[in-house]
Structure formats: structure tokens, C-alpha cells
Amino acid sequence: MKINNNFNNIQESYLFSTIARKTNEFKTAHPDVNVIRLGIGDVTKPLCSQVIKELHSAVDDMSRAESFRGYGPEQGYDFLKEELVKYYAKKKVSLDNNEIFISDGAKSDIGNILDLFDKDNVVLIPDPVYPVYVDTNTMAGRKILFMDANGENGFLPVPDDSVKADIIYLCSPNNPTGAVYDYEKLKMWVDYANKNDAVILFDAAYECFVEGDDLPTSIYQIEGAKSCAIEFCSFSKTAGFTGTRCGYTVVPFDIVKEDTSLNKMWLRRQTTKFNGVPYIVQKGAAAVFSDEGQNEIKEAIVYYKENAKIMADALDKLGISYTGGKNSPYIWLKCPNGMSSWEFFDFMLEKANVVGTPGAGFGKNGEGYFRLTAFNNRENTIEAMERITKAINSL
Ligand code: MLT
Numbered sequence: 001m002k003i004n005n006n007f008n009n010i011q012e013s014y015l016f017s018t019i020a021r022k023t024n025e026f027k028t029a030h031p032d033v034n035v036i037r038l039g040i041g042d043v044t045k046p047l048c049s050q051v052i053k054e055l056h057s058a059v060d061d062m063s064r065a066e067s068f069r070g071y072g073p074e075q076g077y078d079f080l081k082e083e084l085v086k087y088y089a090k091k092k093v094s095l096d097n098n099e100i101f102i103s104d105g106a107k108s109d110i111g112n113i114l115d116l117f118d119k120d121n122v123v124l125i126p127d128p129v130y131p132v133y134v135d136t137n138t139m140a141g142r143k144i145l146f147m148d149a150n151g152e153n154g155f156l157p158v159p160d161d162s163v164k165a166d167i168i169y170l171c172s173p174n175n176p177t178g179a180v181y182d183y184e185k186l187k188m189w190v191d192y193a194n195k196n197d198a199v200i201l202f203d204a205a206y207e208c209f210v211e212g213d214d215l216p217t218s219i220y221q222i223e224g225a226k227s228c229a230i231e232f233c234s235f236s237k238t239a240g241f242t243g244t245r246c247g248y249t250v251v252p253f254d255i256v257k258e259d260t261s262l263n264k265m266w267l268r269r270q271t272t273k274f275n276g277v278p279y280i281v282q283k284g285a286a287a288v289f290s291d292e293g294q295n296e297i298k299e300a301i302v303y304y305k306e307n308a309k310i311m312a313d314a315l316d317k318l319g320i321s322y323t324g325g326k327n328s329p330y331i332w333l334k335c336p337n338g339m340s341s342w343e344f345f346d347f348m349l350e351k352a353n354v355v356g357t358p359g360a361g362f363g364k365n366g367e368g369y370f371r372l373t374a375f376n377n378r379e380n381t382i383e384a385m386e387r388i389t390k391a392i393n394s395l
Contacts, residue, residue: 004139004141006138006139006140006141007139009138010134010135010138010139011135014131014135015131015357015361015362016039016040016357018361019039019040019345019355019357019358019361020039020040022345022349023035023037023039023349023355026349026350030353033353034353035349035353035354035355036353036354036355036376036380036383036384036387037355037376038354038355038356038372038373038375038376038381038384039355039356039357039373040357040373041175041237041329041330041373041375042242042373042375043236043237043240043242043300043304043375044375044376044377045240045300045303045304045377046240047239047240047241047244047284048239048240048288048293048296048297048300049292049296050287050288050290050292050293050296051239051284051285051287051288051293052284053287054283054284054286054287055280055281055283055284055287057283058279058280058283058284059280061279061283062279062280069279071275071276072276072277072279072282073276074270074271074274074275074276075098075100075101075102075267075270075271075276076100076101076102076103076248076276076277076282077102077279077282078097079282079283079286080102080282080283080285080286081097081100081102082097083286083288083289084100084248084289085097085100086289087289088218088220088250091217091218091220091221092221093218093220093221095220095250095252096253098253098263098267099250099251099252099253099263100248100249100250101248101249101250101251101266101267101270102246102247102248102276102277102282102285103246103247103248103249103270103274103277104245104246104247104277105234105236105241105245105246105247106203106205106232106233106234106236106247106249107132108247109232109247109249110132110133110136110201110203110232111132111136112269112273112274113201113230113232113249113266114136114137114140114142115269115273116262116265116266116269117166117167117199119140119141119142120143121142121143121166121167122143122145122164122165122166122167123137123142123143123144123145123165123166123167123168123169124144124145124146124147124163124165124167124168124169125137125144125145125146125147125169126146126147126148126149126157126169126170126171126174126363127146127147127148127149127362127363127364127365127366128149128155128176128177128359128362128363128364128365128366128369129149129169129171129174129175129176129362129363130171130175130176130203130362131361131362133169133201134363145163145165146363146364147160147163148365149174149177149179149365150365154179154323155174155177155179155323155332156172156174156179156180156181156185158185158188158189159188159189159191159192161192164196165196165198166196166197166198166199167198167199167201168189168192168193168198168199168200168201169200169201169203170186170189170200170201170202170203170219171202171203171205171206172186172202172203172204172206172216173206173207173209173210173324173327173328173330174206174324174328174330175203175205175206175330176330176332176357176359176362176366176369176371177323177324177330177332178323178324178325178326178327178328178329178330178331178332179323179324179328179332180210180215180327180328181215181216182214182215182216183215183216183221183222186216186219186222187222187223187224190219190222190223190224190225190228190229191224193228193229194224194227194228197257198228199228199229199230199255199257199262200219200225200228200229200230201229201230201232202219202225202229202230202231202232203232203233204217204218204219204231204232204233205232205233205234205236205237206237206328206329206330207233207238208237208238208297208301209237209301209304209305209327209328209329210327211326211327215327218231219231220250220252226252226254226255227252227254227255227256228255229252229255230249230250230251230252230255230262231249231250232247232248232249232250233247233248233249233250234246234247234248235247235285235288237329237375238288238297238301239285239288239293239297239300240297240300241281241284241285244281244284245277245281246277246281246282246284246285249266251263251266303378304329304374304375305326305329305374306378307374307375307376307378307381308324308325308326308328308329308331308374309325310378310381310382310385311325311331311372311374311381311385312325312326312331314385314386314388314389315331315333317389318336318388318389318392318393320333320334320336320392321333321334322334325374329373329374329375330371330372330373330374331371331372331373331374332359332369332370332371333369333370333371333372334368334369334370335359335368335369335370336392336395337395338368339368340358340360340367340368341358341359341360341361341366341367341368341369341370342358342360344356344358344370345357345358345370347391348370348388348391351391351394352384352387352388352390352391353387354384354387354388356370356371356372357370357371357372357373358370358371359371
């Protein structure tokens with residue numbers, strides 16, 4: 001028996017597990033301190049009333065023989081996929097039901113999609129980035145090339161024709177930096193992928209935070225993307241499903257590599273390894289698209305964005321530079337006084353009793369940066385920014 005030794009090449013613990021452990025250690029040592037968590041991007045608002053109503057009614061369905069559901073379609077029920085087709089149509093993107101696959105969230109699919117690709121592909125990943133892209137490829141022993149996302153390129157790298165990549169990860173609005181690709185820059189990536197026979201894995205988990213129509217919220221709003229891009233999204237940040245679990249992946253029919261349809265491969269993969277998302281959860285997710293559901297989730301998004309504004313205003317007053325916060329629930333700030341990311345993490349925890357995420361955890365270019373999330377409640381957000389202001393002013 002041989003283990004997968006590639007696990008020796010990843011950090012011993014996942015970034016957010018390390019932060020949770022450090023926070024819990026601090027809380028055990030200081031039981032009376034009220035620690036405010038602005039670390040992992042987890043929502044705090046409960047599910048909206050339309051979703052709750054539909055969840056209850058779906059539970060009742062399960063109590064009657066005539067409406068009871070056993071195994072469902074592994075790729076999701078049509079009632080939810082039809083809602084998503086309509087949602088995409090509003091973005092002027094036309095999709096077929098069978099191009100959409102319902103899952104338990106974007107993170108799982110982003111890891112699982114790698115089943116479709118040979119080990120010997122060159123993977124191009126921006127740095128800094130959501131650690132799942134790097135960790136899942138490292139676990140599989142794939143070669144990773146990094147592209148620098150930094151202050152100079154506004155954390156939005158564009159293709160370099162001298163680099164030959166087969167699989168490209170893009171996340172917009174970006175986790176962790178909050179930067180958002182515009183149409184022009186995203187088109188450069190689509191053109192690059194089509195020219196180089198590459199596939200883009202586009203993480204749109206934060207699309208609902210984009211304001212106005214000037215910025216793309218789906219890669220399929222870019223001409224040519226259907227032949228090269230797979231899009232991942234979820235109800236986690238859109239509708240507070242981080243604990244309820246529901247997401248979706250779009251694999252267009254037009255992506256054909258080596259005469260093989262990636263859509264067919266993904267269907268084969270999912271029907272073999274996945275038994276679908278619970279009927280009850282999918283009913284709840286479908287309720288997000290009712291008129292009332294849309295109004296309710298938009299209210300929650302506005303609330304989180306107001307939190308982001310409070311945070312941004314406090315940083316402006318402190319003279320600390322940052323990106324994000326506008327079209328994103330994340331604020332990506334430069335650590336003061338030249339502190340490293342983890343030094344600032346410890347400083348914040350000890351002096352302000354606020355947890356954030358050290359930028360270095362997202363890659364080498366994240367060193368010296370720090371990420372805060374706007375997903376806490378108003379009271380905690382205000383209190384956290386007051387404490388941070390006081391702590392930084394004491395430096
Ligand atoms: C984050 O904090 O980066 C995200 O919440 C992690 C995730 O969505 O898995």
C-alpha cells in the first residue's frame with residue numbers, strides 16, 4: 001500500500017482550519033474576551049422567509065407517499081435548473097438545463113472537476129487566491145504555474161502569451177482581494193484559452209455582490225466563453241446557504257476536447273460519485289428565485305455591503321490602503337507598519353480581539369496583506385472597526 005505522497009506537499013492544515021484552531025486556543029486562554037470573527041467568509045443572517053417556507057413545505061412532501069422523493073437526479077432537479085436558466089437569461093446568457101449541474105457547493109465541485117483532467121496538464125493559478133485551487137491540484141500532483149496578482153495590476157493579472165497553460169483558474173469578484181475583472185480583461189482570458197486549447201475554471205461565487213451592469217457577473221457574458229469555460233457558483237454567499245449547502249456548476253455542451261464532451265464526462269463523473277443534493281435543500285434553493293425571495297436576498301446583500309462600507313470608511317480614516325469592499329464582501333488591506341500577515345493576525349487577535357485572515361495564507365503575494373469579511377452583523381462590524389482603529393492608533 002502506498003499513500004498519496006502529494007499530501008506531503010500541502011500545508012498540514014487547511015488555512016481556515018488553522019485560523020479556527022488559533023482562535024479557539026486564544027478563546028480558551030481568555031474565556032471572558034468577546035472575540036469578533038471577520039475571518040472565514042461565513043454569513044450571519046438567517047435564511048430568508050421564502051426559503052424557510054419552501055423548506056418546511058418540502059419536509060411535508062417527504063411525509064406523504066404521493067410526494068415523497070427517494071434518489072433524485074444526481075445532476076439536480078429540473079425545477080431548480082429551470083430557475084437557473086431564467087436567472088442566466090437575465091444576464092443575457094442562454095443555457096440549456098442539461099448544462100447545469102446542482103451540487104452541494106462550489107468548493108466541492110472545484111475540487112471534483114479535476115477528475116476530468118489528466119495529471120499532466122499545466123495549471124495556471126493567480127497568486128494570491130482561494131487556497132482550494134492550489135491544494136486540490138497539489139494533492140493530485142499537478143504542476144502549477146502562478147501568475148502574480150499585485151498592486152501594480154490591480155490584483156487582476158491578464159494572460160501572458162509566452163506562458164502555455166492548459167487549465168486556468170479565475171475568480172471574480174476575487175477571493176481574497178475583492179478585485180473584479182471587467183469585460184475587456186476577461187475577454188483576453190477567453191481569447192487566450194480558445195487560442196491555446198485551454199480550459200478556464202471560473203469561480204463566480206461572489207457574483208451577487210457586483211453593482212450595476214458595467215462588470216461581468218458570469219464568464220458566459222464574454223463572447224467565446226462557452227467553448228472554453230466551466231463556471232462554478234453557489235447559494236452560500238448569495239442566499240446564506242453556507243450551512244444548508246447548495247451550489248451549481250455550468251459545463252457548456254460546446255467544450256469539446258480530444259473529441260470528448262466535458263459535459264458528458266462531468267455527467268458521468270457525477271452520476272457515478274455523487275447522489276445529488278437533498279430534494280428539501282433544492283426546493284429551498286429554488287425559492288431564492290421567487291420575486292419575494294429575490295427581494296429578501298438582495299436586502300441581505302445590501303446589508304453586508306453596508307458593513308463593507310463601514311469597514312472601508314474606518315480604513316480610510318486610518319490611512320490604510322485596501323482593495324475590495326465595493327463589489328465584494330471582502331476587504332483586502334495592507335498591514336500597517338510593515339507587519340507580516342501573520343504578525344498582524346496575532347496583533348489583531350491580541351490587541352483588538354478581532355479575527356481576520358492573513359493574506360499570506362492565499363499565496364506569496366498575499367504576504368503583508370490581510371483580509372476582512374463583511375459577513376458579520378452590524379453591531380459586531382462597528383465594534384470590530386472601533387477596536388481595530390484603537391489598536392492601530394496605539395502603534
Ligand atoms: C472564504 O472565507 O474564503 C470562504 O468562505 C471559503 C469558502 O467559501 O469555502
